[in-house]
Amino acid sequence: MSGGRKSNRAPNGENNRRHDEKFIQDVLSRTSGSPCERAAGLLPALTDDALEDMDRRLVQAHLEHCPGCRTLAVTLGWLDPLLPKMAFLDPGPEFTQKVLSRTSLAAPGLSAGPVTEPTAFGPAGVMDRLGRWWQRQILRPVFPMQVAYAATVVIVLLVATPVSPFRQAPGRLLQTVQAGPESLPIVGSLLDSTTHGTSIWVQGQVDYVSQTIRDETTGAWRGAESDLTARMERTNSERGSMKSHLGDLVRNLKGGNLGDAGYDLHRVLKSGRRAWALWWNSESIAESNLESTIERRTP
Amino acid sequence: MDQVELLKRCQDGDELAWEVLVRQQQGRICSIAYGYVGDQDEAQDLAQDIFVRLYKRLDTCRDAEKFVSWLISIARNACLDHLRRRKARPPRRDIPAEEMSSLKDAGPTPEENWVRSSRQKLVHRALRQLSEINREIILLKDIQGLPLEEIAGLLELPLGTIKSRSSRARVELARAIVDLGEGPGGGSDGTLGAEAVS
Numbered sequence: 193m194s195g196g197r198k199s200n201r202a203p204n205g206e207n208n209r210r211h212d213e214k215f216i217q218d219v220l221s222r223t224s225g226s227p228c229e230r231a232a233g234l235l236p237a238l239t240d241d242a243l244e245d246m247d248r249r250l251v252q253a254h255l256e257h258c259p260g261c262r263t264l265a266v267t268l269g270w271l272d273p274l275l276p277k278m279a280f281l282d283p284g285p286e287f288t289q290k291v292l293s294r295t296s297l298a299a300p301g302l303s304a305g306p307v308t309e310p311t312a313f314g315p316a317g318v319m320d321r322l323g324r325w326w327q328r329q330i331l332r333p334v335f336p337m338q339v340a341y342a343a344t345v346v347i348v349l350l351v352a353t354p355v356s357p358f359r360q361a362p363g364r365l366l367q368t369v370q371a372g373p374e375s376l377p378i379v380g381s382l383l384d385s386t387t388h389g390t391s392i393w394v395q396g397q398v399d400y401v402s403q404t405i406r407d408e409t410t411g412a413w414r415g416a417e418s419d420l421t422a423r424m425e426r427t428n429s430e431r432g433s434m435k436s437h438l439g440d441l442v443r444n445l446k447g448g449n450l451g452d453a454g455y456d457l458h459r460v461l462k463s464g465r466r467a468w469a470l471w472w473n474s475e476s477i478a479e480s481n482l483e484s485t486i487e488r489r490t491p
Numbered sequence: 492m493d494q495v496e497l498l499k500r501c502q503d504g505d506e507l508a509w510e511v512l513v514r515q516q517q518g519r520i521c522s523i524a525y526g527y528v529g530d531q532d533e534a535q536d537l538a539q540d541i542f543v544r545l546y547k548r549l550d551t552c553r554d555a556e557k558f559v560s561w562l563i564s565i566a567r568n569a570c571l572d573h574l575r576r577r578k579a580r581p582p583r584r585d586i587p588a589e590e591m592s593s594l595k596d597a598g599p600t601p602e603e604n605w606v607r608s609s610r611q612k613l614v615h616r617a618l619r620q621l622s623e624i625n626r627e628i629i630l631l632k633d634i635q636g637l638p639l640e641e642i643a644g645l646l647e648l649p650l651g652t653i654k655s656r657s658s659r660a661r662v663e664l665a666r667a668i669v670d671l672g673e674g675p676g677g678g679s680d681g682t683l684g685a686e687a688v689s
Binding site for chain 1: 502503504506509510513514517518519521522525535538539542543547548550557575576578579610612614622623624633634635636643647648652655656657659661662664665666668669672687
């Protein structure tokens with residue numbers, strides 16, 4: 193009999209607990225609302241052990257009664273140490289060779305097989321060594337920048353040194369540009385000859401010039417047309433992205449999801465900026481501009 | 492090995508230094524590429540492209556101390572360019588239904604070959620469910636360990652937004668894992684959920 197009582201008590205205790213829980217949930221739903229969102233917001237800090245004592249006790253008290261949040265807490269508990277371990281994925285042994293074959297001196301055709309030192313002596317050996325040295329120089333990533341720097345220095349020395357024979361060159365060039373091409377002796381003499389030519393020759397020149405103008409105009413028009421088409425094509429992807437982000441923005445605004453809407457607005461502006469850059473520059477220039485902007489922003 | 496010296500030697504065209512750098516960073520680059528594209532073969536090809544891009548721009552890395560951040564920013568830009576091109580590219584043809592079923596039964600997915608741990612597979616599946624910004628925050632902060640300030644610079648968002656988003660992103664990821672039915676106690680290999688919050 194006592195065993196029968198015991199078996200009846202457990203379900204009653206469970207029923208009482210469920211009843212109490214339902215009562216609490218009813219009260220919360222009619223007052224503050226469900227605390228699960230707040231608890232979820234504090235769970236990362238709980239797993240990081242960064243909660244104040246009172247907050248930690250409140251969250252733990254909630255976890256005792258909320259299986260959903262408890263599941264979330266346990267998941268966060270194993271997730272936190274796992275994520276940093278995912279920073280590296282082993283791509284297999286062949287990957288490195290594939291990369292090296294696409295870069296550096298290991299590229300096929302540039303240095304197939306082991307590097308052998310030149311054995312010849314005399315002028316042939318010197319030329320061989322010089323060739324190898326030059327090959328190594330031009331394949332260095334920093335080489336283009338060094339060449340540009342050296343060229344700038346040479347130009348400055350040529351046009352700015354008092355004893356340089358090219359010292360007057362920039363000034364003369366400027367004068368020529370300002371005075372027009374007829375200031376050049378050879379062009380001037382050609383122009384003069386037209387004033388002494390026969391009327392037939394003049395007529396022929398006029399016809400020729402008119403024809404040239406017509407051809408140039410047609411060519412320019414076609415060029416402008418193809419340029420416009422090219423600009424439309426290269427901005428097509430970005431305009432598409434902008435439209436897609438705009439759609440997301442409208443959806444999130446309608447759904448009241450202001451956080452995501454803010455991000456969508458950011459993406460719309462970003463796509464717009466890129467489309468603008470692509471419209472006015474070639475793709476590579478636009479890309480490098482954007483990346484340099486990003487790199488500038490990186491402290 | 493001294494990272495500053497290694498980078499300088501790479502910039503000077505030392506092939507051995509470049510090989511060491513590739514071996515050192517290939518896991519990171521593959522992880523980033525996989526995090527963005529979610530497909531092993533595509534990620535491997537993309538990772539190679541990232542290294543080629545990196546090699547061409549080695550001389551633009553001014554601060555060797557910030558090499559990893561610089562590397563991640565280049566990798567991220569390449570991934571976004573790739574995704575943009577993939578989005579713009581029209582599908583080549585429709586795959587007939589019968590081919591779809593044969594593709595589905597064609598053995599383990601690339602993900603299963605590359606990612607060994609069942610929990611890591613689960614996290615990658617859950618990452619696909621997240622919003623774009625939350626996925627990037629998880630990839631950059633929690634997986635790659637970038638400081639919040641640098642993430643804010645990369646994503647061109649205020650630092651405060653990144654801070655507040657960071658915790659929410661982790662909760663969203665945990666929810667996605669639970670929603671996948673693989674939360675604690677629900678793991679297919681019976682190992683998930685064995686740990687409790689310490």
